[in-house]
Amino acid sequence: MVQYVITPWRDRRELLRVREQLYSRPGDPAYDSSRRQAVSQVSVWVERGNCPHLVESTAILTSAILNDVPGNSTWCIRAAYASSFSRFVTGLLDSHQDKRRKLSMYSVAKTLGLPATYVELRHQATHEELPSLQKLRTASRKALLWIWDYYWVHLSIDDEAASPEDLRVYLRKLLEETNEKVRGEMEARLVHWTQDQLLDALMELELEAQDSEAFLRLVKLSKKLMNGNGESAREDELAPEMKVNSIEELRKELTGVQERLDDPVVDVPQRVELSPNDDSAVSGWSMYEGAWVSKPIGTVC
Known part of the structure; x- marks a missing residue:
């Protein structure tokens, strides 16, 4: 029976193009514009449905970074970082919960390879005093790198039709x-x-x-x-x-x-003959010089 996987993107090429835009290099002239375009594209995918959580998390974390500019209120920036980071951690760990019994977030994070500091920062941002702006900035950028290693980098590996x-x-x-x-x-x-x-x-x-x-x-x-x-x-x-x-x-x-x-060049090997008067040949053993050339041991009649 054929099983269909419904995705919000048209094809794999569109997904990989968004990946390249989200992780574009700071040296690119259109660095911020390409990332904003990718965030807008992911928001369309979320409206269509079936958008993977890590794709959405990459977009909202990137959006928080893009809005961290002079002129915006520090409280608003901290709230945007805290909200996007908490959504990333909570959604990821909840999707890997055991259906039979409730597991702690730390145990699920350990299974996934998610650092325990992410769970601690998520708890602080949700239930305690809002973390500092510098801590949230650093955590959000590290989270984007973790998502890359966990999800994005593996997309085109097993695709036989990779372009x-x-x-x-x-x-x-x-x-x-x-x-x-x-x-x-x-x-x-x-x-x-x-x-x-x-x-x-x-x-x-x-x-x-x-x-x-x-x-x-x-x-x-x-x-x-x-x-x-x-x-x-x-x-x-x-x-x-x-x-x-x-x-x-x-x-x-x-x-x-x-x-x-x-245009490889094939070198013709030269056979090196030992002189009968060579001292090395008297003992019966000598170091062979040059490339080895096979010699026939007989002929077929």
């Missing part, structure tokens, strides 16, 4: 990730795409790189994918050809690597 745009979004988040453990987990999920797809996406991201540091991260990831060993490239491994100082040199290097992949 090249989805892959670029995922790689962009991977390159921006600073936590070594999280980056390793994200790199392990790259097996869902072929090496050609990954290299094509990295070449397109290379054109978007605005600084040498971002471009160097792209080069390192490209080398890791081409090596296929899953090990990070160290700084000494990049010398001397990878230790460059400008974006132009980095781009030239990556272009050369891609050309070598497209």
Whole structure:
């Protein structure tokens, strides 16, 4: 029997586009406008129904941050932060409650990996004195990062029909990730795409790189994918050809690597013969030099 899943968005591409807008980079020219557009889109999804709680929570937390501007009352800003944060924690934990018996919020939070400080801050904002503005600001931004790791980052991984745009979004988040453990987990999920797809996406991201540091991260990831060993490239491994100082040199290097992949050169191995007068051959053992070339042991008549 076919089971249908009703979603408020038209297709997966629309959901991923909203994800990219909600987590857009502060350096983007349309940073605030894209986030406001995403919040408006999520509000439409909420009216349609069946909108996941974490999608709604991301939007209301982002809306509270966008309204934290000079000129607004401090009490209003604190109330907006406290309301959005409390709704995020309460809705998440209630949706994972045991139907047979009531569990404490701390035990449910521990199961989900939600920090206990989130539950404490939610209790303070609901039943005690309103937390300070600085505490609410920090907690809201950390909550957005937690939602990303728990929900948003996994959206396009198991989707066989993931588009090249989805892959670029995922790689962009991977390159921006600073936590070594999280980056390793994200790199392990790259097996869902072929090496050609990954290299094509990295070449397109290379054109978007605005600084040498971002471009160097792209080069390192490209080398890791081409090596296929899953090990990070160290700084000494990049010398001397990878230790460059400008974006132009980095781009030239990556272009050369891609050309070598497209047109590989096959070296003809040379057989090294040992001289009968060689002292190393007298003992019966010697270090073989050069590439190994197989020799036939017989012929078929």
